[in-house]
Amino acid sequence: MRSEDLKNIAQDLIETFKKAGDESIKIEKEGVKVKTKEDGSPVTNGDLKVNDIITEKIIQLTPNIPIISEETVDLKKKNTLNTFWLIDPIDGTKEYIAGRDEYTLNAGLIINNLPAIGVIGVPKKNRIFYSFGKNNSFLLENNQIVKLDCKKKTPKGEVLALTNHIEPPEIILKKLKEFGVTSFRKLSSSYKYCVIATGEYDLYVDKVRANEWDDAAGHAIAENAGAIVTSLDNKSFKYGKEDYKNPTILIRRNKNLNV
Numbered sequence: 670m671r672s673e674d675l676k677n678i679a680q681d682l683i684e685t686f687k688k689a690g691d692e693s694i695k696i697e698k699e700g701v702k703v704k705t706k707e708d709g710s711p712v713t714n715g716d717l718k719v720n721d722i723i724t725e726k727i728i729q730l731t732p733n734i735p736i737i738s739e740e741t742v743d744l745k746k747k748n749t750l751n752t753f754w755l756i757d758p759i760d761g762t763k764e765y766i767a768g769r770d771e772y773t774l775n776a777g778l779i780i781n782n783l784p785a786i787g788v789i790g791v792p793k794k795n796r797i798f799y800s801f802g803k804n805n806s807f808l809l810e811n812n813q814i815v816k817l818d819c820k821k822k823t824p825k826g827e828v829l830a831l832t833n834h835i836e837p838p839e840i841i842l843k844k845l846k847e848f849g850v851t852s853f854r855k856l857s858s859s860y861k862y863c864v865i866a867t868g869e870y871d872l873y874v875d876k877v878r879a880n881e882w883d884d885a886a887g888h889a890i891a892e893n894a895g896a897i898v899t900s901l902d903n904k905s906f907k908y909g910k911e912d913y914k915n916p917t918i919l920i921r922r923n924k925n926l927n928v
Contacts, residue, residue, distance in 0.1 A: 675778075675786055675801040678730050682776065682788045683797055683809065685726040689719045689774055690792030693759065701766055711762050716740055720758035723776055727754055734778070737913070739882045747911040751782045755885040755908070761858030770794055773859045777885025782907040787889030789859055798863045798890050806866055806894035817894035819922045822868040828926045830872040831856040831864075837874075844874045844901065844919070848926060862887025865922050866894035873920040876901060881913045897921040 696715040703711050720740045727736055737748070738756040754776060759765050761772035770793035778786035787806075789798045798817075800806035806817040823829045830853035832841055837853075845853060850872060856864075861873045862884075885908060892898050899905055900916035908915075 670780060670785070672802050672805075676805070678778070679786050679788060679799045679801040681730055682723075682726060683799065685723060686774055686776075686788055686790035686797050689722040689758075690790045690797075692718050692722060693765070693772075693774070693792050697765065697768060703766060711766060712740065713759070713762060713766060715765060716759045716762060719774055720756065723756055723758060723774065727756070727776065731778075737882065739880065742882075742913070744913070748909060748913055749911075750779075751909045752780050753909070754778055755882040757859070757882040757886070760883060761860070764858060771856060771858050771860050773863075775859055775882065775886040777882070777887075777889055779881075779885060779908045782909045784885050784889035784892070784908065787886035787893070789863055789886050789890060791860055791863070796863070798866065800890045800893040803893055804895075806890050808863075808867060817866040817890070818868075819866055819891075819895040820868045821871070821922065821926075821928060823871055826927070827851040828871045829853070829869075830874060831861045831870050832873070833857050833875040833877050838876065840876055840901075841874050845872075848872055848874075848921075859883065859887035862891040862896075862898075862920060865896050865920050866891045868922060871922045871926040873918065874901070875918045878917060879915050881908050881910065881915055884915050884918065891920055895923070897924065 693715045702714040736754040757775040765772040774790035776788045787800045797809040808815045828850045830850040864870045
């Protein structure tokens with residue numbers, strides 16, 4: 670697929686993400702209905718509505734590319750695809766249920782096992798992030814489009830990190846120390862990728878193995894802005910694994926987090 674095609678697809682999804690985000694807020698105000706999935710995780714009517722809106726648009730844009738969504742995937746079937754969409758309609762469902770503002774809407778296009786397009790909406794922050802190739806990662810906010818380059822916005826001499834824990838386990842604490850982290854906070858949704866791409870945070874460290882739909886869109890956005898996305902042992906990874914399981918995650922804004 671040509672870079673111009675990728676650009677057009679990403680940009681064509683922006684209005685859809687605005688609509689889906691507005692719908693998620695409307696549902697929250699009316700009262701979120703929660704069910705428990707087989708794996709014990711929650712799913713809401715918001716997740717399902719957003720999934721319908723995003724999926725319908727993607728089918729229109731790329732009718733020949735399969736879609737794998739967290740809400741419709743059959744985990745009993747092994748994945749054999751190398752080019753496909755990954756959708757996580759609401760990442761941070763617990764945040765969403767609690768009425769917080771860091772849940773996200775996500776769609777990532779995988780081409781030849783690598784993230785090519787990422788679109789993430791953060792409805793309650795009125796932010797939409799999107800990317801379509803190297804050095805093409807953007808933030809739409811207040812009707813302004815800003816190109817993202819991971820330039821440091823954290824205070825000089827400080828390294829601000831994100832983790833998946835309020836009280837991180839020893840393996841994570843060691844990593845934080847290794848990178849000279851001066852403070853950290855918990856952030857579980859894919860918004861972590863976005864705020865590293867903007868330079869608002871320097872690092873994310875997580876030993877939890879997420880599913881591919883949790884990472885695909887954010888991976889594209891952060892990496893295309895210049896961030897380094899690997900496992901905790903600094904190994905790059907691909908998508909299209911049989912069980913959709915990603916390794917541990919390490920997101921670095923730069924090789925040198927002080928610049």
